[in-house]
Amino acid sequence: MNKVITILIAIVFSTFSGKADVKLADVFSDNMVLQRNLNVKVWGSAEPGEKVVLSFNGQKHRAKANKGGKWKVVLEPMTAGGPFDMTINGKNKIVLKNILIGDVWICSGQSNMQWPVSKSINAEEEIKNANYPNMRLFEVPRKVSNVPLDDIPNATWKECSPETVKNFSAVGYYFGRDLQKEIDVPIGLIHSSWGGTCAETWTSKASITSLPKYLDFGERIDNYDVSTMAQKYEDDLKQVLGGFPEKELGMTEQWMLPETDHSDWLSMNLPTLWENAGYKRLNGRVWFSYDFNLSKEALDSAQLHLGKIHDSDITWVNGTKVGQMNWANEVERVYTVPAQLLKVGKNNISVRVEDKYYKGGFASKAEKLFFQIGEQQMPLSGEWQFKVDTVIPDFKPFPNDVPSLLYNAMIHPLIPFGIRGVIWYQGESNTPRSKEYAITFPNLISNWREDWQQGDFPFLFVQLANYQKATAIPKEDAWAELRESQMMTLRLNNTGMAVAIDIGEANDIHPKNKQEVGHRLMKSALKVAYGKDIVHSGPMYKSMQIEGNKAIISFDHVGSGLSVKSKHGYINEFQMAGADKQFYWAKAKLDGDKIIVWSDNVEQPVAVRFAWSRNPAEFNLYNKEGLPASPFRTDDWEGITDGKSFDD
Template sequence: MALWAISLGSAEAQLSLAKVFSSGMVLQRDQPIQVWGKATPGAVVSVRLFDTAATRSKMTQKEARVAADSTWQLALEAQKANARPQVLQVISNRDTLTLNDLLIGDIWICAGQSNMAFMPKNDRFAAASLQNATNPKLRLLNYQPSVSVYDVPYTVGEIPNLQPEHFYLPSTWQTADSVSARDFSAVGFYFGQMVQRETGVPIGLITVAVGGSPAEAWVRPQTVAGNANLEPMFRGDWLDNPSLEPWCIERGYQNLDNLLATNLALPGDSLGVNHPFKPGFLYQAGIAPLLGLSIRGVLWYQGESNALSLRRVQQHEQLFPALVRDWRQQWRQGDFPFYFCQLSSIGTEKGYRSEHWPEFRDSQRRMAETIPNTGMAVTSDVGHPSDVHPTDKKTVSERLARVALADTYGRKIAARGPSPQKVRQQGKQIILTFQNSDKALKTKDAQPLAGFELEDKAGIRHPAQATISGNKVHVIKPENSNWQRVLYGWQPFSAGNLQNAAGLPASTFQLNIAVSD
């Protein structure tokens, strides 16, 4: 694990804590508090945690002996949520490290690509949100890449940054305010604001998102062993791998060509030169260093780089469950919550390759229903016709927060949009029954119901009229055709406007039509 030397008491000792530890951090409540670092081999490290407002009799303390490789690790006993400042002291020989202003609460990891990395300063609600950003019970740890993911050549001076331990710029925990929040993840920040406000529990957010990154960059190669469809993604030089996304490979060459032309040794392994889009690299750089840290869950917003072809969509439908399963196994905290944002909407008119986004969104819908302890925020109604980075991240993150508040924090609130449960033909209509209607279905802004289509036996789609009746949608069936499938929101830039009474939208979906009895 990457380590950060906080202080040195002598030339001989090298007492340090892992990078994730600093003053101002949040420690995960209700779970053993893992603490680790480096020190002189054979020495004893003592760690104690105490409340600055309480007596030392309430202090929790543990000791560990440093291994021959200079590493040490121990677990303090679990603590209840506590918004009073705590002190963590680490002592070994003559060295003492002191971290102040620690809170006990819930830690959420924010990962994915550019829509998770998208910052509050660029959000449409930036002015008001940043003006009200200060919250002593919301803490932020912002890891940002040290190299660009745009189409610029890397320089010789950036070669060290391609080592996993140097890929992210150094960072420390900050209390949320207008300065620390402006360059953080907007989705993460707004999520944290809402959850902290509604629960009163201190919230810590760690962002490791990297723009453009494909899902496979966040997956260990060992995760896909034995999967004939996924193993080829992790075989041979990634810059010459036809199983991967051509756009990602092209960007890799744009960044690395300048260095590949030299005779310099470049960081890498059997999969090729390191790069943020290389399979497995971001897991190694961003996730592995956090695995010792107890957390509450993960927030994920990613998919654009895995939705540029039908082949990639189908890959992702196997890759994403493998990612979730492996992260949970590596963290060793059971099936912790893993909440994700659905891809939004964007048109193809300006050349963006979004023609397979409906398939991707529907795939995400189905995975949210089948992967244990997951939840999804639908975002297709707040997309942009020509911008892959919609600027309304507040709505997106508050929907994600609703899922967490309902499923993780036990709040009795509407958390999901309408979900189709049954479809059947009856006379001249096709009737769809929905759950999560929150008493009744409705349309956005009280406009006529839109976005429904019927597919005939030849696979041709036809726009369809539809009406709402309670928790059902009645689709008018044109005569003289045999219909096999009903679709909703099946456009790259979705025309769907179906919501429940709480204003939460329905996902893109397609369902086979059953003949009525």
């Protein structure tokens, strides 16, 4: 009998001690901002059936954990203010301190949203002055999942200070700082972004599989095994390479010298990204070598054209360095080769390529690889020898492998935390399928709004900045098509677009002037989210009228008038075409709030395009409020990304 009693006591004790503590969802912590003027949901977990009492700012709410151990209360709308404490009582007691009530904004997208304050212009001064105790920052750790998650481990709200802001999103911070100065309420910024990611990975499984081209993606998402994928990537790469190098040897053994023994080197047909050649998930340093012959008559100063290289390179000719670029994956390499470096007979080109993220190697088309001496061009495309010198052993599932991986891990755990709206900077990774972005991006916005159940909250986004070398002649362009898809997204209610076509950098996909990007987003917020009577957008195409050999273009959002930043008054970056669809550079001039466009090469105009390129470097059209006009085209002719989708 005593033994039975002892066992019963042990069971009772273990059951009692095993009861789960009352917990809050990870998005709730000290220093947070709760959304004003909204029924704010607060939720967490507890032992099934446990009663929970939450007290905050004069309100007291009771809840009971359901069979799954989940509980939720809804706070009545509150005006801006604080700081306040929040108390949650159940089996245990939780007290959260220093809570403000104000406006909360999600800051999401890819690398230009992820780009930190410490790497923006005037960073040292900006960080030193970042003392804003009524602005709070929350950083969502980067993680992938093929199923929706509820947890955000190791994340807490922090007061904005020089220490906490330096690695925070620059666009997010400058937006929040400028907004707070305008509306004078506490601001909460939740940063959830990941460089190099596409819109599809930020979209839920239910939403993305509702689109025609994604109907069968549900099974692919379900079968994506995050836990084993990293090991699979490593094992597959080891097998194809025959193992990884133990240490880096290329520079110490001087593999750039022509006499280097290449007998154990592999071969690869260039140009190509090495992932496309079968070396998937290879990040590190890879050497390439190519021999070519010259005659005595050909010995003259030359140019070596290698096209675009992802991401860094050092290049030698006959053992002498002729060029180097760091993290410039969209810059075409053109290196001068002095005549004295060349010799009759065999010559050697050696290129050490370094890539730390995503895909590496030679990214241009074959015609971009050549050696030019005078008028002669020697093609360099074809078989090169290569050797892997370093492998970065950082094998992780990549967010773009299948859709929904980042929605599940980095957005779903935030829902339904009360927010004022979203700011978004993304699109670069969707340029291979720009036309489809006119479907997938609005779908993402509708997806978030539906899941948050807060109505059509404001969703503000950045149109892609100018980037890469300016083109000499008009041509089709994927980046221009992406910008058009972004502009078309403005058809959704409560959306706004910050145009950045004039503040990019030709040689850097991450322009440093994030202050202006944040400021333009803030202007959009004042109009869309707060109903301020301000000019929040630059001129946007409205209509075209043809009169003879001229086109007359009308605009919305002219503000107090159109403005041309040119002492001569000429408007740059216009193109015109006739029925043959052949575009030519066009002339343009102001006529009040309209623009008259014509071209000596087009007698009967049919279509006009403006700033239709990756980098319209001579852009100079604004309204008098200083906001740039958005690129546009009047035609709907087939582009270079029509029909492209996720697997293309």
